[in-house]
Amino acid sequence: MKETIIPIGPFHPLLEEPELFTLRVEGETVIDVDVKIGWNHRGIEKLAQGLTWDQVPYLVERICGICSTSHPYACVLAMEDILAIKAPLRAQYIRSTVGELERIHSHLLWLGLAGHFVGYNTVFMWAWKYRELVLDSLEHLTGNRNHYAMFKAGGVRRDFSQKAMDFTLKSIDGVEKALKMFLGVVSDDPVLKKRLVGVGILTYEDAILYSATGPTSRPSGVDHDVRRDAPFDAYDKVDWDVIVLKEGDVFAKAACRILECLESVKIIRQCIEDMPEGEIDAGVTDIPPGEGCGHYEAPRGEVFHYMRSDGTGYPIRHKIRAPTFNNLPTFKATCPGAHIADVALITASIDPCYCCTERVGVVDNTGMKSVLTQDDLTKLSVERTLAIRKDLGKLTWDPYSKLL
Amino acid sequence: MSIFYYLIFPGFLFISIVGLLTAWFDRKITARIQWRKGPPIPQNFRDIFKLMIKEVVIPDTANPTIFLLAPAIALATAILAATMLGVVNMSYEVSFIGDFIVFWYILTIPSIMIILGASASGNPMSSVGASREINQLFAYELPLVIAISTVLFKVGSIGFGDILGYQAINGPFLYSISGVISFIVVLLCIQAKLGLVPFDAPEAETELGAGIFMEYSGVALGAFKLTKAILLYTTPIFLITIFWGGIKVSGFGILWVILKYILIVLLLTLIRNTNPRLRIDQSIRFFWGTMTMLSIVAFILTMFGL
Numbered sequence: 001m002k003e004t005i006i007p008i009g010p011f012h013p014l015l016e017e018p019e020l021f022t023l024r025v026e027g028e029t030v031i032d033v034d035v036k037i038g039w040n041h042r043g044i045e046k047l048a049q050g051l052t053w054d055q056v057p058y059l060v061e062r063i064c065g066i067c068s069t070s071h072p073y074a075c076v077l078a079m080e081d082i083l084a085i086k087a088p089l090r091a092q093y094i095r096s097t098v099g100e101l102e103r104i105h106s107h108l109l110w111l112g113l114a115g116h117f118v119g120y121n122t123v124f125m126w127a128w129k130y131r132e133l134v135l136d137s138l139e140h141l142t143g144n145r146n147h148y149a150m151f152k153a154g155g156v157r158r159d160f161s162q163k164a165m166d167f168t169l170k171s172i173d174g175v176e177k178a179l180k181m182f183l184g185v186v187s188d189d190p191v192l193k194k195r196l197v198g199v200g201i202l203t204y205e206d207a208i209l210y211s212a213t214g215p216t217s218r219p220s221g222v223d224h225d226v227r228r229d230a231p232f233d234a235y236d237k238v239d240w241d242v243i244v245l246k247e248g249d250v251f252a253k254a255a256c257r258i259l260e261c262l263e264s265v266k267i268i269r270q271c272i273e274d275m276p277e278g279e280i281d282a283g284v285t286d287i288p289p290g291e292g293c294g295h296y297e298a299p300r301g302e303v304f305h306y307m308r309s310d311g312t313g314y315p316i317r318h319k320i321r322a323p324t325f326n327n328l329p330t331f332k333a334t335c336p337g338a339h340i341a342d343v344a345l346i347t348a349s350i351d352p353c354y355c356c357t358e359r360v361g362v363v364d365n366t367g368m369k370s371v372l373t374q375d376d377l378t379k380l381s382v383e384r385t386l387a388i389r390k391d392l393g394k395l396t397w398d399p400y401s402k403l404l
Numbered sequence: 405m406s407i408f409y410y411l412i413f414p415g416f417l418f419i420s421i422v423g424l425l426t427a428w429f430d431r432k433i434t435a436r437i438q439w440r441k442g443p444p445i446p447q448n449f450r451d452i453f454k455l456m457i458k459e460v461v462i463p464d465t466a467n468p469t470i471f472l473l474a475p476a477i478a479l480a481t482a483i484l485a486a487t488m489l490g491v492v493n494m495s496y497e498v499s500f501i502g503d504f505i506v507f508w509y510i511l512t513i514p515s516i517m518i519i520l521g522a523s524a525s526g527n528p529m530s531s532v533g534a535s536r537e538i539n540q541l542f543a544y545e546l547p548l549v550i551a552i553s554t555v556l557f558k559v560g561s562i563g564f565g566d567i568l569g570y571q572a573i574n575g576p577f578l579y580s581i582s583g584v585i586s587f588i589v590v591l592l593c594i595q596a597k598l599g600l601v602p603f604d605a606p607e608a609e610t611e612l613g614a615g616i617f618m619e620y621s622g623v624a625l626g627a628f629k630l631t632k633a634i635l636l637y638t639t640p641i642f643l644i645t646i647f648w649g650g651i652k653v654s655g656f657g658i659l660w661v662i663l664k665y666i667l668i669v670l671l672l673t674l675i676r677n678t679n680p681r682l683r684i685d686q687s688i689r690f691f692w693g694t695m696t697m698l699s700i701v702a703f704i705l706t707m708f709g710l
Contacts, residue, residue, distance in 0.1 A: 004528060005528075006528050006529070006532070007528075012613065028532070028535075028684065028685075115680070116610060117610045117611075118680035118681050119601045119602070119604060119608065119609075119610065119680050119681030120601075120679065120680035120681070121434075121438060121601075121677070122437055122438050122677045122678060123680075124438075125438035125439055125440060126438070126439070129439050189680075191602060191679050191680055191682065192680050194682065194683075194686055195680050195681070195682070195683065195686075339683055339685065340532065340611070341605060341608065341611050341681075341683045341684065342683065343611075344610055344611045
C-alpha cells in the first residue's frame, strides 16, 4: 500500500502548543512517527541567571501554567540543598498541600482534554467543572487560581487561614465524589473502553529504555515516585500510596491519573487536619556558594532543577529538565502500529507540555526555523567569533578553523 | 406549483428554518448537558448568513469545478429529498410507485458529494476524512436497508403513499417488536449519516481538523452546513414517516408530530453527548456486526408477522 505522510502541526486544533508530528501512514496504520519541537524558544534558563534568588521562583513558575507549583517547588528545594536547611514544619505541610491540589487540577484538566480527544465533550466539560472546585480552594488558600507565588527558599510566603482550610476540606469532598464518578465512567463505559484499552501500549522495558517518568511510566509497572523514594517536606509524614499499574495502555494511564488524584485527596486531607502551628519561614537572607539539586514529582513526572551559586545575589547556572523531555520519546515505542485515529490520544496520554520542555530554538538566516544539534551550535558560535574578530581586525591566528 | 413546493413550502425556505432551529435545539441541549449556557436561538442563522458573505478560498491543490459543485449539488439534493418527504406527507396521492427508492438514492447523494468535495480539495486530512466517510457509508447502508425493508415487506410496496396508507389503517410500525428493533437500527444509522458522535470519525475535529470540511470556506462551507441542518430535519421526519404514522395535520396531529420530532432529535443529541468517538474500524464492525444482526432478526420477526 502507498505510504502517505501526514503532518500534524506545527499549528493544529489538536495542539495547544506549536509542535510538529510527522506521521508515516499506510492506509490508516501508522508506521513511524517523528516529533519535532523547537517552535517556542523561551530562554528561561538564561533569564534565571539575570534574576536575584528571590525572583527566580517567580520566573520558573511561568515555565508552565499548569504545573506552576512543581517548578518553583523543585527550584526552592535546589536552593535549600545549597543552604543545607529544611523549611519549618508548617511551611512543609503548606507546600505539600499546594503541590497536591495542583496535581488534582492538572490531572482533571488532562482527563477533560483526553475526553475531548476521543470526542467525548461531556467528560471534557464535567471534568473542568469539578476542577473549578480545586481552583477555588487554591484561590482561598494562596490568593491565586494559578501562579500561586507561595514558594521561597526556606519556607513559604503566605500562611493558610483557618477559613480557607475549612473551605478546602469541604471542596475536596466534592472533588473526591466527582473523581469516583469519573472512575466509574472510565471503567464502565463500553464504548470508552473500546477506544482506550490496548491502545498505545508502553511496555515495562520500553518505559525503562526511554526513561519515562511519572504517570507515563507508573501505568507500565515502573514503581517510581520522587515523593516516596526521596522524601521531602510532608510526604513522609502522611499516609499515601504510589499507584502502579501493569497494562501500560491509555486506559491504564487514565485510570492511574484518577487513582493518583484520590491519593492526593488523602494527602491534602491529612496535611490540613494535622497542620502544625509555628513559623512558615526560616528567614534565609543569602545563598552561600555551592551547587544544589532539587527534584519534585510534578503531575507529569519528575521535574529536576540544578542551581549553582557563587555567593552573589544571582544564580550563575540554572538547569531545568521538565518531565515531558523524558516522556516525549516514548512515542517512538507507542505510536507505530497504531491506528491514525489513536495517535492523537496516544500523544495526549503522556500529558505533554512542550513549551515547558523547549530550551533552544534558532532562527537561521533564511528565516527557516529548526532545532539545532550541538555541532550546529558550535559551528554557529565559531562563525560568530570569527566574524567579530575579522571586524576588529585581530584575525592573525585561527584556532577554530579546523572545526568548520 | 412544484417550484413553490421546492423553494418555499415544504421546501428550501421552510426546511432551512426548521433545520437551523433543530440545530439550535441540538446545540442548546448539548450545552445544558455540559453545564454550559448554550447559544441564543438566532445563532445558527447568524452563522450561515456570515458564511454567505465570506470569501471562498480555493486551495491550489484543488480541482475547482468539483470542489465548488459538490456543496451546491449536496444542498440541492438535500432540499429535494426533504421536499419529497414533505409533499408525500401532505397528500398520499402524489406518491408514485418506487418513490421510496428514488428518495433513498437522493438522500445518499449529499454524502457522496461530501466525499467528492473532500477528495477534490487535495488536502491529506480531507482525503483521510473522505476515505472514512466512504467506509462509514458502506458500513451503515447495509443494516439500514435491511431494517427499512422490514417495513417494505410488511406493506408489500415501495411507495411512500402505500406505507402511509398502511399505517393509517393498521397503526404505526413502531408498535410491534420488529418495528422497535428496526427503529433503533435506523436511528443509529441516521446518527452515522448525520456524522454525529460516536460516528463522527470523518470530521473528527481533534484528529483531522475538520477532516472532510477542512478546506471549505465561505458560501461553500455555508452550503455544507445548511445541508447538514436540512438532513437533521429530514432524517427524523423520515423516521416518523415510515415508522411512526407519518404527519397528520388535522387537529392535534401536528402537535403529536412536533413532539415525536423533538423526541427523536433529543435521542440523537443524547446519544452524541454520552459517547466517545468510535474508531472507523470499530464503527464498521459495529454496523456490519451487531446492527446487521439486529436488522436481520427484525426482518425474520416480520416474516412471522410480529
